[in-house]
Amino acid sequence: MLHAVIMAGGSGTRFWPASRKLKPKQLLALSGQRTMIQSTVDRLGDLVPKEQQWIITNQLLADAVREQLPELPSENVVGEPCKRDTAPCVGLAAAMIQRIDADGIMVVMPSDHVIASHEKFQAAIKAGEKLIEEDPTRIVTFGIKPSYPAESFGYIERNDAATLDAGDVSAFRVKQFREKPDATTAQEYLDRGTFYWNSGIFLWRASTITDALKKNVPEMSDHLSKIADAMGSTDFDSVLQKEFSAIKGTSIDYAVMESYDNVVVIEAPFPWDDVGSWQALSRLQDPDENNNTVVGQHIGIDTKGSIIVGQPDHVIVTIDVDDLIVVQTKDATLVAPKAAEERVREAVKALEERGMTDKL
Structure with missing residues (x-):
């Protein structure tokens, strides 16, 4: 079998x-x-x-x-x-x-x-x-x-x-x-x-x-x-x-x-x-006309090539930014250049070191 x-x-x-x-x-x-x-x-x-x-x-x-x-x-x-x-x-x-x-x-x-x-x-x-x-x-x-x-x-x-x-x-x-x-x-x-x-x-x-x-x-x-x-x-x-x-x-x-x-x-x-990192979202759904991948509510002014993820009731506004990752949850927000996405693990480690276990 x-x-x-x-x-x-x-x-x-x-x-x-x-x-x-x-x-x-x-x-x-x-x-x-x-x-x-x-x-x-x-x-x-x-x-x-x-x-x-x-x-x-x-x-x-x-x-x-x-x-x-x-x-x-x-x-x-x-x-x-x-x-x-x-x-x-x-x-x-x-x-x-x-x-x-x-x-x-x-x-x-x-x-x-x-x-x-x-x-x-x-x-x-x-x-x-x-x-x-x-x-x-x-x-x-x-x-x-x-x-x-x-x-x-x-x-x-x-x-x-x-x-x-x-x-x-x-x-x-x-x-x-x-x-x-x-x-x-x-x-x-x-x-x-x-x-x-x-x-x-x-x-x-x-x-x-x-x-x-x-x-x-x-x-x-x-x-x-x-x-x-x-x-x-x-x-x-x-x-x-x-x-x-x-x-x-x-x-x-x-x-x-x-x-x-x-x-x-x-x-x-x-x-x-393999959906290994936030940039995978750009492969899983079609970007908008400015090559932004958006999950949630977003207003982009001169914003290009970015990944924006937010809670359904939260509006994220970005102005004059390129190639960023912005992820908002109810108790934490991540902002990073797409090229530095591997360093998200460093952020997790820093939270552990500071005893902020409620954010892990």
């Missing part, structure tokens, strides 16, 4: 002040009426039954996630007691799924991406399933054909000589995973044409990933097995707290993907955006 695992534990600090500790970006509606995590579940359609959809989030957000996704079984929303990166997140889901479905296949995805075509997304997942059915030890990932030399994404280098039969999509054996590059290297990747952005979407048998974790990070695997063994028992919460907290966190790329020798990349046939 196919199971879907949605990773929803991120803090979304680059979307401060809208994104907060108790309501990070995956719980916000940044592109439409549905929140990002609701849209991620919507994308699955009938591909995966609701009882086989799993949300791995953090304990602080578990109830809010259940409230936003009442159609999912409550026990399928699992709250991690602490942040331990993506390998324990994936491993926990895999261990739990394997207990109830020994041959289960997992599609793993972040909760904060925008993928416009549900039909193309589901077709790509089905193509990946076919590749895994042909070779159960295979891992499938999805690469995004780069449209510019991005420095903020990891990359996947494909082996151009080994195209695989995956129906209507293009699939290649993976040659190497690459870390986020500098500007010169990113341009080189773009020019060579054999590199993809790493989407962070994966497909594999639960047994394949648990075996890989057991081999590469055995101590982590032991803790995860103990948690999975406690599924359905009255001790589950206490075992989860104890064993998960004892794990040394690392990413799934580092723990498995970079060293695994049977990885296939499907060139994603669907439009994709």
Whole structure:
């Protein structure tokens, strides 16, 4: 059976002040009426039954996630007691799924991406399933054909000589995973044409990933097995707290993907955006005649190329400004040049240092 695992534990600090500790970006509606995590579940359609959809989030957000996704079984929303990166997140889901479905296949995805075509997304997942059915030890990932030399994404280098039969999509054996590059290297990747952005979407048998974790990070695997063994028992919460907290966190790329020798990349046939920062809004909705992206009420006088986000009952007026980000919430306002958007994290850190935890 196919199971879907949605990773929803991120803090979304680059979307401060809208994104907060108790309501990070995956719980916000940044592109439409549905929140990002609701849209991620919507994308699955009938591909995966609701009882086989799993949300791995953090304990602080578990109830809010259940409230936003009442159609999912409550026990399928699992709250991690602490942040331990993506390998324990994936491993926990895999261990739990394997207990109830020994041959289960997992599609793993972040909760904060925008993928416009549900039909193309589901077709790509089905193509990946076919590749895994042909070779159960295979891992499938999805690469995004780069449209510019991005420095903020990891990359996947494909082996151009080994195209695989995956129906209507293009699939290649993976040659190497690459870390986020500098500007010169990113341009080189773009020019060579054999590199993809790493989407962070994966497909594999639960047994394949648990075996890989057991081999590469055995101590982590032991803790995860103990948690999975406690599924359905009255001790589950206490075992989860104890064993998960004892794990040394690392990413799934580092723990498995970079060293695994049977990885296939499907060139994603669907439009994709990782919605990593406020400038993503300009890609998700059409700017006005002055290239401003506006959410809320705005009066712009000689204002160009800016992103303006405000509360519905609040008017933002800008005069003679270019390329600004202005975000207003009920208790905080952000004003920054678009070129400095990565420094929003510094603002969050400064709030922490000053003890202004009510603004986080």
